[in-house]
Amino acid sequence: MLSYVTxxxxxxxxxxxxxxxxxxxxxHALPGDPARQYAGINAxxxxxxxxxxxxxxxxxxxxxxxxxxxxxxxxxxxxxxGLIRGDLGESIRTGFSVAQDxxxxxxxxxxxxxxGMLFALLVALPLGVWAAVRKGKLLDRFCRFISTLGVAVPDxxxxxxxxxxxxxVLEWLPGPVGRLPIGATPPEGPTSLYVIDSLVSxxxxxxxxxxxxxxLPMVAxxxxxxxxxxxxxxxxxxxxxxxxxxxxGRAAGLRGAPLYLKYVLRNALPGAVxxxxxxxxxxxxxxxLVERVFSWPGVGLYGFNSLVNTxxxxxxxxxxxxxxxxxxxxxxxxxxxxxxxxxxxxx
Amino acid sequence: MSALLEVRGLEVGIEGLxxxxxxxxxxxxxxxxxxxxxxxxGKSMTARSVLDLLPAKATVSFASCTFAGQDFIPPKARxxxxxxxxxxxxxxxRGSLNPVFRVGNQLSGTLRRLRNMGRREAKDEALxxxxxxxITDPERVYRSFPHELSGGMCQRVCIAIALAGEPxxxxxDEPTTGLDVTIQAEILRLLxxxxxxxxxxxxxxxxxxxxxxxxxDRVAVMYAGRxxxxxxxxxxxxxxxxxxxxxxxxxATSLDSGGTPREVPGRVPNPGDHLAAxxxxxxxxxxxxxxxxxxxxxxxxxxxxxxxxxxxxxxEVMR
Numbered sequence: 001m002l003s004y005v006t007x008x009x010x011x012x013x014x015x016x017x018x019x020x021x022x023x024x025x026x027x028h029a030l031p032g033d034p035a036r037q038y039a040g041i042n043a044x045x046x047x048x049x050x051x052x053x054x055x056x057x058x059x060x061x062x063x064x065x066x067x068x069x070x071x072x073x074x075x076x077x078x079x080x081x082g083l084i085r086g087d088l089g090e091s092i093r094t095g096f097s098v099a100q101d102x103x104x105x106x107x108x109x110x111x112x113x114x115x116g117m118l119f120a121l122l123v124a125l126p127l128g129v130w131a132a133v134r135k136g137k138l139l140d141r142f143c144r145f146i147s148t149l150g151v152a153v154p155d156x157x158x159x160x161x162x163x164x165x166x167x168x169v170l171e172w173l174p175g176p177v178g179r180l181p182i183g184a185t186p187p188e189g190p191t192s193l194y195v196i197d198s199l200v201s202x203x204x205x206x207x208x209x210x211x212x213x214x215x216l217p218m219v220a221x222x223x224x225x226x227x228x229x230x231x232x233x234x235x236x237x238x239x240x241x242x243x244x245x246x247x248x249g250r251a252a253g254l255r256g257a258p259l260y261l262k263y264v265l266r267n268a269l270p271g272a273v274x275x276x277x278x279x280x281x282x283x284x285x286x287x288x289l290v291e292r293v294f295s296w297p298g299v300g301l302y303g304f305n306s307l308v309n310t311x312x313x314x315x316x317x318x319x320x321x322x323x324x325x326x327x328x329x330x331x332x333x334x335x336x337x338x339x340x341x342x343x344x345x346x347x
Numbered sequence: 348m349s350a351l352l353e354v355r356g357l358e359v360g361i362e363g364l365x366x367x368x369x370x371x372x373x374x375x376x377x378x379x380x381x382x383x384x385x386x387x388x389g390k391s392m393t394a395r396s397v398l399d400l401l402p403a404k405a406t407v408s409f410a411s412c413t414f415a416g417q418d419f420i421p422p423k424a425r426x427x428x429x430x431x432x433x434x435x436x437x438x439x440x441r442g443s444l445n446p447v448f449r450v451g452n453q454l455s456g457t458l459r460r461l462r463n464m465g466r467r468e469a470k471d472e473a474l475x476x477x478x479x480x481x482i483t484d485p486e487r488v489y490r491s492f493p494h495e496l497s498g499g500m501c502q503r504v505c506i507a508i509a510l511a512g513e514p515x516x517x518x519x520d521e522p523t524t525g526l527d528v529t530i531q532a533e534i535l536r537l538l539x540x541x542x543x544x545x546x547x548x549x550x551x552x553x554x555x556x557x558x559x560x561x562x563x564d565r566v567a568v569m570y571a572g573r574x575x576x577x578x579x580x581x582x583x584x585x586x587x588x589x590x591x592x593x594x595x596x597x598x599a600t601s602l603d604s605g606g607t608p609r610e611v612p613g614r615v616p617n618p619g620d621h622l623a624a625x626x627x628x629x630x631x632x633x634x635x636x637x638x639x640x641x642x643x644x645x646x647x648x649x650x651x652x653x654x655x656x657x658x659x660x661x662x663e664v665m666r
Contacts (some may be wrong), residue, residue, distance in 0.1 A: 143638050244442035251398055251437065252457050253430025266447050340493045341447055 001335075004346040008331050016323060020083065023319035024312075032310035034092045055092060068316070088320075091268050092307060098317045102299055106321075107192035108179055108207035108213075108292070109298030112285045115195075115214055116222035119277065124226045125272065129265055132241060141229055150227025159220035161295070163320030166216060174213050176294040181209065187319025217294045221286055225279045232275045236268035269340050277333035281326045348415075351376045352397065352516055353447045356410025359392050359572075360399065364618040366392050366405070368572040374516060379542060379549035381563030381580070382609065383556055383595065385615045390568040394518045398433060398539045413592075415515065430461050431475035434509030434520035434547075436538065440502035441528070444493035450504050451489030454511065461512035469501025476507040479544075481537060499530040501535070510541060517542050518550045519550050522561075523558075535562055556599035560584055568592040571616050571626035588646055625663040634656040 035052040036043075043051075052058050056067060057073075066074040069087060071082025081087040087097035096309050131143040166173040179194055180186060187199025187206045195214060225315035242245060248331065287300035295301070299318060306314035339342045348411070352372035359367040367389045367439035375381045379633045392621060395401050397412075399422045412419040414432065419425055430436070430527055437443040439557075445453055454476065455469035464472060470489075477485035480503040493501055509517055519538055535551070538564040542549040559566055559580060566583045568576040568591065576589035587593040598608040613630035616622060623629060630636035635657060645652040 037594055052507060108472075244437060244439050245445045247400065248435070248437045248443035249445065251429055251435035252399055253461055253512065254457075255426065258460075267445070283497065342449075343494050 001338075001346065005331065005335070006335075012324075012327050016065075016320065018099055018302055019320060019323040020069065020316065023316045027310075027315040027319075028061060028064075030307075030310055030315075033311045035083070035313060037309055038092050047058060068313070088317045091311055091314045092305070093309045093311040093314065098313050101314065101315055102321060105297055105299045105302045108296055109284075109287055109300055111179075111193045111195065111214065112217045112221060112291070112296060112298060113280070113287060114193075115218040116220075116225065116283060117280060118134050119218050119222035120225035120229055120279070121272075121297065123222075123277065124229035125233055125265065128230045129237045129268065131230070131234045132237035133260065135238065140234075143234065147227040147231045150224050150230075154225065154289075155224050155286045156219050158223055159216070159290050159293040162220055163214065174209075177213075178295045178297050179210060179213055180206070181213075194204055217290055217296055220293070221283055221290045224286070225276075225283065229272055229275050229280065233268055233272045236271040237241070240264050240267045244252055264289065268341065269286045270344075273333055273336050273340065277329050279327045283327055284322050287319055349396050350374060350413075351415055352419075352550075354393070354397065354409065354545070355394065355412070356408075356414070357396055357479060358408050359389070359396055360406045361618065362447055366572055366590045366618050367396070369410075369434060370572070370574055372567055372574055372577075374548050374550055375512065376548055377543075377546055378435040378564040379562055379616060382550060382552045382560035382567045383554060383559055383566060384569035385554060387571075387615045387617070389572040390569055393569070394520050394550060394552055396569075397425060397518065398434075399430050400429075400436060403513050405455045407437065428614065430509075430512040430514070431587055432512075432514050432516065432592070433514060434505055434517045436497055436502070436522045438507045438524040440522075441493060441496075442499055446493055448492075448493050449489070450493060450496065454489075454504065454508055455541075457511040465619070470560075471564050473507075473511075476510060477504070478578050479505045480504075480541065482507075498526045499534060501525060502534050506534075506538060506541060509543070513545070514547060516548045516550065518552070521554070522551075523553070523555070531559075541590070556595055557603060560599075560621060567655035568595065571622060573626065573654070575627065575655070576651065576653040578653075582648075582650030586609045586659065589627075589650055589655050590631050590633050590657070590659060592653070593659045625654070631657075633659075 034232040035048050035057055038055075039048045039051050056064060059067070063074060065316075066218060068081070069083050071077070071085060071087065073079050073082070081089070086099075088102070090096070091098050091101055094101055109265060127143055128147075129139040134140050151282055163176060163303060167175045174181065183272050184206070187194055187198040187201055189200055189201050191197055194210040196215060197209065199212055246259070249259060254263065284300075287298060289300075290296065291298045292304055302314065303318035334346065338346050353596055355371050355374040357367050357370040358365070370389065370393050372380070372382070372393065382393065384390050385453040385663060392401065396421070400405060409420050412427060415425060419428070444450060451470070451473055452541070455466070455473040455509065458464050458469040474485045474489060477488055480625065482488050482500070482613050484505055488504065489502065496504070498624070516540070522538060530600055535558050536548065538551065551559070553559060561578050566578060566580050567574045568583070568587070570591050576583065576586070576587055576592035579612050583592060587596050594609070596608070596609050611630055618627060623639040624641050625634070625638045626641045628634040631638065638656050641656070643656050646653045646655060646658045
């Protein structure tokens with residue numbers, strides 16, 4: 001198991017090098033001049049040139065890539081910076097180190113995507129099993145409607161509709177101001193996930209507020225994921241229900257909740273897990289727009305703003321982070337798969 | 348002696364097509380009843396009706412059905428008997444064990460469910476059950492997943508699961524399907540042994556008449572959704588009244604003696620086919636005009652009954 005994980009992570013390195021190259025080329029091919037944006041509208045040509053010089057943007061592209069990857073040794077420097085030393089560079093827009101920027105925003109995205117995933121699974125798994133058990137009945141047809149809706153509705157549009165209903169019309173939930181009301185103090189805690197930190201420290205007031213702010217983003221990002229997981233779970237459950245081991249389990253007196261939750265769901269799960277992995281990757285992409293709608297201060301919003309401002313190091317870091325997340329999620333899927341099904345062997 | 352399980356006038360239809368057309372059958376305490384017939388005769392359907400395990404599309408009706416005196420017509424009564432009073436041994440044992448749980452877990456889970464045992468107690472009992480189905484290394488099998496065991500070993504485990512609730516009746520539905528020929532006889536002998544060791548009764552569904560002769564006390568021969576011949580194994584083997592049963596026996600015995608069996612011409616009717624009054628008439632070499640139009644009468648003779656217009660006469664040599 002451990003050697004398997006090590007080998008998978010080692011195989012990640014060439015992939016990530018490829019990703020950096022791609023992200024570098026694409027970000028530099030974008031229209032826009034970061035030096036000019038950084039300098040502001042009133043800056044003189046000489047000032048812009050000076051900034052360009054300082055940011056190293058006057059070097060040739062291969063040299064810039066080299067500096068990004070292995071630091072200033074490329075320019076005959078003393079060996080500082082570069083991705084191989086874990087330095088993601090400095091954001092042109094914010095002036096902070098990109099690692100610091102991303103680190104500060106990552107918990108917000110994790111909180112939202114994890115909540116969305118949890119929401120999707122809690123809705124889709126039981127409904128999928130239930131729909132299969134009641135195949136062709138009203139509930140099954142309702143589930144088919146939900147699946148179609150989930151595929152058809154884009155997350156950012158759903159986000160706006162949810163805001164319209166629950167914030168503007170009903171006034172039940174807070175508006176798009178981020179994770180907490182403006183000016184509120186975030187809870188102290190080790191995870192920086194507000195819901196968990198406030199719960200751990202017993203700060204009920206903050207907990208309630210954080211949950212309220214989380215609900216709409218959670219549904220907006222989670223709902224589109226309900227559809228594929230639901231459909232997959234339903235179909236997997238149908239084939240499990242027709243299996244010999246379910247017939248034999250029934251003949252041995254198994255029925256009701258233990259039959260469905262233990263025997264059936266456990267066997268229908270592998271397909272759903274694979275789908276969940278795919279969707280987690282999709283959600284990281286979806287987070288960009290949903291975070292934009294809700295002013296959610298996560299890496300998606302950071303990536304978006306970096307893109308708008310042609311902030312090369314930040315864009316590259318965002319793409320890299322997405323790639324790492326994707327591959328780590330897939331590794332996790334394979335590990336979970338081997339835990340669920342003893343017939344799966346990792347090699 | 349009154350019957351343990353008594354089924355009268357069992358009719359099953361699937362989507363309007365008749366599958367069972369009035370099955371009468373009973374299993375007496377302590378006996379093993381063999382149910383034989385070609386594929387599609389309704390053997391498995393009969394067994395599954397008793398446990399209310401038919402597909403959802405099936406419609407079932409009994410004229411009467413009792414188990415140890417209890418009315419078995421309400422589906423709930425039949426569902427509650429599963430495992431507790433009636434144990435079931437499946438076809439295709441490898442596919443019948445849940446692939447994601449260890450064998451021991453499935454067996455002890457059954458014990459905890461059916462006999463309200465605690466974890467420890469269930470494990471000890473499970474190992475005992477595995478030993479009682481002649482598994483020599485129960486500890487290893489207990490820890491194994493189904494895909495790590497052979498088909499024969501899986502069937503032993505299934506038998507142990509069927510025995511877990513200390514049932515009064517064991518129904519085995521073609522228990523050797525998909526097993527190597529070499530271990531088929533072993534499994535059937537084992538079934539016969541564990542049933543008689545527990546003073547339970549058995550219903551053994553098979554299309555292998557050779558097997559029936561070794562294990563069963565009585566035999567019911569089914570054809571196209573009905574029992575056409577029913578009697579003690581000795582009588583059926585000596586001289587079955589019904590031409591179909593008679594021919595099946597002669598096929599089985601000529602196979603055993605290395606001869607070339609004479610086949611039964613024609614094919615088994617499919618559900619929904621138009622049937623003659625005696626469904627076997629179109630394939631029967633003794634059939635006369637009456638066979639097609641009039642319900643075959645019940646013929647009672649020592650040790651067996653049959654439904655036939657032209658039963659095989661005593662001493663007659665079947666051609």
